[in-house]
Amino acid sequence: MAEKITPRGVDYSQWYIDIVLNAKLADYSPVKGCMVIRPRGYAIWERIQAEMDRRFKETGHQNAYFPLLIPMSFLKKEAEHVEGFAPELAVVTIGGGEELDEPLVVRPTSETIIWSMYKNWIQSYRDLPLLYNQWANVMRWEKRTRLFLRTAEFLWQEGHTAHETEAEAVEETMKMLEVYRDVVERHLCLPVIAGRKSEAEKFAGAVATYSIEAMMQDKKALQAGTSHFLGQNFGKAFDVQFQTRDGKLDYAWATSWGTSTRLIGAVIMTHSDDKGLVLPPSLAPDQAVIVPIYKNDTKAAVLAYGEKILADLKAAGVRAIFDTDDTQSPGWKFAQHEMNGVPLRIEIGPRDLEAGKAMVARRDTGEKAPIEAVALGAAARELLDAIQKNLYDRARAFREANTKVVSDRAELLAFYGADQGEDAGTAGATGGFAEGLWCGGRDCEAALKAEAKVTIRCLPLDRQEGVSGKCCLCGAAARHRAIFARAY
Numbered sequence: 001m002a003e004k005i006t007p008r009g010v011d012y013s014q015w016y017i018d019i020v021l022n023a024k025l026a027d028y029s030p031v032k033g034c035m036v037i038r039p040r041g042y043a044i045w046e047r048i049q050a051e052m053d054r055r056f057k058e059t060g061h062q063n064a065y066f067p068l069l070i071p072m073s074f075l076k077k078e079a080e081h082v083e084g085f086a087p088e089l090a091v092v093t094i095g096g097g098e099e100l101d102e103p104l105v106v107r108p109t110s111e112t113i114i115w116s117m118y119k120n121w122i123q124s125y126r127d128l129p130l131l132y133n134q135w136a137n138v139m140r141w142e143k144r145t146r147l148f149l150r151t152a153e154f155l156w157q158e159g160h161t162a163h164e165t166e167a168e169a170v171e172e173t174m175k176m177l178e179v180y181r182d183v184v185e186r187h188l189c190l191p192v193i194a195g196r197k198s199e200a201e202k203f204a205g206a207v208a209t210y211s212i213e214a215m216m217q218d219k220k221a222l223q224a225g226t227s228h229f230l231g232q233n234f235g236k237a238f239d240v241q242f243q244t245r246d247g248k249l250d251y252a253w254a255t256s257w258g259t260s261t262r263l264i265g266a267v268i269m270t271h272s273d274d275k276g277l278v279l280p281p282s283l284a285p286d287q288a289v290i291v292p293i294y295k296n297d298t299k300a301a302v303l304a305y306g307e308k309i310l311a312d313l314k315a316a317g318v319r320a321i322f323d324t325d326d327t328q329s330p331g332w333k334f335a336q337h338e339m340n341g342v343p344l345r346i347e348i349g350p351r352d353l354e355a356g357k358a359m360v361a362r363r364d365t366g367e368k369a370p371i372e373a374v375a376l377g378a379a380a381r382e383l384l385d386a387i388q389k390n391l392y393d394r395a396r397a398f399r400e401a402n403t404k405v406v407s408d409r410a411e412l413l414a415f416y417g418a419d420q421g422e423d424a425g426t427a428g429a430t431g432g433f434a435e436g437l438w439c440g441g442r443d444c445e446a447a448l449k450a451e452a453k454v455t456i457r458c459l460p461l462d463r464q465e466g467v468s469g470k471c472c473l474c475g476a477a478a479r480h481r482a483i484f485a486r487a488y
């Protein structure tokens with residue numbers, strides 16, 4: 001209920017946890033750092049998954065499944081890869097009561113096991129491309145965890161493709177980044193910036209990493225998906241050579257790309273409010289709830305009216321429910337459905353019945369208006385579309401209002417102010433996205449991170465033309481335009 005939610009302005013981090021727990025999306029597990037995804041949370045994941053999966057298949061990909069356990073030696077074959085993942089590995093050393101000859105790692109990501117198999121499946125250019133995706137769980141032993149955003153085990157999809165040429169692999173990398181951008185913006189209503197990661201922030205083992213970055217309500221960035229161009233790094237590490245069209249041997253070119261249950265955290269953090277969850281209608285398990293208001297003498301008529309409205313909504317393609325529980329008051333139900341993020345609430349009482357109307361309330365804006373019952377199906381569909389659009393527009397306006405172009409270090413540091421830590425509220429939150437010129441230097445970036453916990457989120461793809469001037473951090477000649485932020 002509403003009184004259990006800590007206001008965003010007071011403690012954003014606690015507000016987030018309150019929503020996840022009270023809206024019954026997830027719970028803490030007996031194993032530290034892991035989470036239980038409850039049915040209401042899993043239903044959101046299934047909708048994200050369905051849309052992503054549809055888009056993967058449209059772009060020619062197939063699903064497959066590879067084992068959870070990977071021989072430790074596989075990870076060591078790609079030097080950067082093992083270095084990047086070693087600190088987070090969970091390792092199995094005993095099986096069936098006996099010490100294993102070789103330790104097995106619980107997959108933190110599957111490049112190595114998949115490329116060990118690609119070696120057997122790729123002999124000729126005719127075997128390429130291989131466009132595979134898997135839906136799976138992975139494990140990264142994180143020390144500081146937060147439900148959905150960072151947990152030791154999480155659900156995701158990982159695409160792993162093998163190509164004949166560098167150009168094809170680069171094209172695939174960018175194509176999947178664009179699929180992510182489109183699904184996340186259209187379906188999850190999260191406006192994102194697509195860009196390339198700096199060397200320091202790229203995936204361990206990649207030649208180049210690209211990401212989409214969203215802004216949360218506390219003005220921090222959240223990486224919502226990544227797409228990696230892996231060059232021939234894994235082709236060489238696993239000796240995946242193929243006969244080319246002109247009869248030579250070459251190593252296969254690779255990409256990988258992933259999105260995870262972290263997206264659920266991003267949706268919550270972007271759209272929700274102090275009353276609870278706010279969901280894009282396309283993700284909401286229930287899009288409309290009918291709440292009847294009656295006394296004993298009007299009960300039968302109001303319930304019959306509600307059944308008729310429910311049927312009309314379903315016929316119009318709206319995922320609607322009718323809350324006929326008579327052990328709770330209408331006021332209690334209003335609060336509960338607001339907590340759960342149902343986009344539309346339809347109130348019906350004896351007077352609405354007489355007038356042939358229903359009172360319809362929007363979860364996103366709180367606006368209420370009477371609507372003719374005969375037109376309710378079409379009106380509900382229109383309202384759901386309007387909510388979907390409003391959530392995106394609102395988040396985008398928020399990001400724009402909290403983005404600042406900076407020209408030097410002092411300006412950038414003043415924009416961020418002192419780091420208030422993770423438990424601060426949004427009321428006094430400083431910063432946002434800073435856009436500035438950058439020299440490309442690793443040390444330059446590292447110094448900023450150490451001083452202000454601000455990192456380069458990405459080098460936005462559509463803003464790299466005509467870069468000239470000085471690095472806003474160190475004054476050296478600039479090579480890129482960068483988006484800076486504190487990040488999850």
Ligand SMILES: [Zn+2]
Binds near residue numbers: 444471472473475
């Ligand atoms: Zn610099």
